[in-house]
Amino acid sequence: KLSKKGTGFVAHYAGPGFSTQYCRTAVLPSQIWDTAGQERFQSLGVAFYHGADCCVLVFDVTAPNTFKTLDSWRDEFLIQASPRDPENFPFVVLGNKIDLENRQVATKRAQAWCYSKNNIPYFETSAKEAINVEQAFQTIARNALKQVAALLGTMAGEG
Template sequence: MENRRNQEQKPRNNARLPREHPNYSPPRVEYTVINGPKENPEKLGMCRFNPLHFLKAADVRKHEETCPDKEMSGARKKALLKVIILGDSGVGKTSLMNQYVNRRFSNQYKATIGADFLTRDVQIDDRTVTLQIWDTAGQERFQSLGVAFYRGADCCVLAFDVTNAGSFKSLDSWRDEFLIQASPRDPDHFPFVLLGNKVDLESNRAVSAKRAQNWCQTKGNIPYYEVSAKEAVNVEAAFVAIARDALARETQESNDFPEFPDQIRLNPNQQSSQGSSCNC
């Protein structure tokens, strides 16, 4: 009996042991970090956290921006920009995205259902910008599936086919629909860029460059680029300009709409009256 009492018995759950006990080990808590609304949700890994603490991906990004690595010697961190491409079906939205990101073109046509996106890093002045380019459905029966991805966009690209006058006439409805669904804070100054695709088919052109430029002037002088996804004409320059406009918009908005409002300070000299009596 005495030997049995002296025998060390370990509890089934070692978390019940006191912290000073040599066999104590903290409980393992698995936690999945999910990226913010601008990024594709993905599992970043399992970490050991105190269950009383809660970590947000936005806090991680904010820490990375305010605490740069020593190797960067104070260089500014990456910026993530969300770009939406809108336009009628068949104007070449998917081809433009694939040409810019993957540098390849396919003659096979496949309608986009809902939305898809690709990313590419681009250097804008002293900053590395990650462009998250969203390709949305152009067919009317699939348009409602892509509307949910409009929110949070930093720039909207309107694309049309220079050989198809109907796709040019639809630009007004695409622009209006985006402003309604995305609800940007400053719709009058939200950055749009117009791309006229398929300029390699010059003999079949139905929309002149002058006509497209006049339309841009009526919408606040938005930039216009004539491109060819097939021949990779002006695609690189167009998306660099898109990244520059989106970055300028995000910087301006962060200055106009700070994340945290001004502090409310109570006047220390103002004291509540004591011993006030009721008049009734």
């Protein structure tokens, strides 16, 4: 079970024990970068994103502007990370703060966006209340492992 700590989504659930909590049969070294949706981090994207095996996009269900920026963050990630297969690169979307009552982004709207982007897995979460966080990180870890396996298979075929 995950413990709650810190104030942000990543601060709650990422830490030194992350790689062993979710992958009982394989070690998954993890680095999680939280840009907090700040544009000043976009210029550092190449350094942060290159070699990534999964990208997690998080928006606040009580702040529609954070949902509206998902397209630009996804596109920026794909440009700067330059994955081998951008069409099939694994993303996971988290609609966070579902514990708050002033929700402004509907579940169906977020699901439709994810479906239109190659059926990205979508989770509604509350970092504060630990709702769906463990399931989301399990999916993130699984998708990252699948990406690594696919890349290793591709590289083996190139030899």
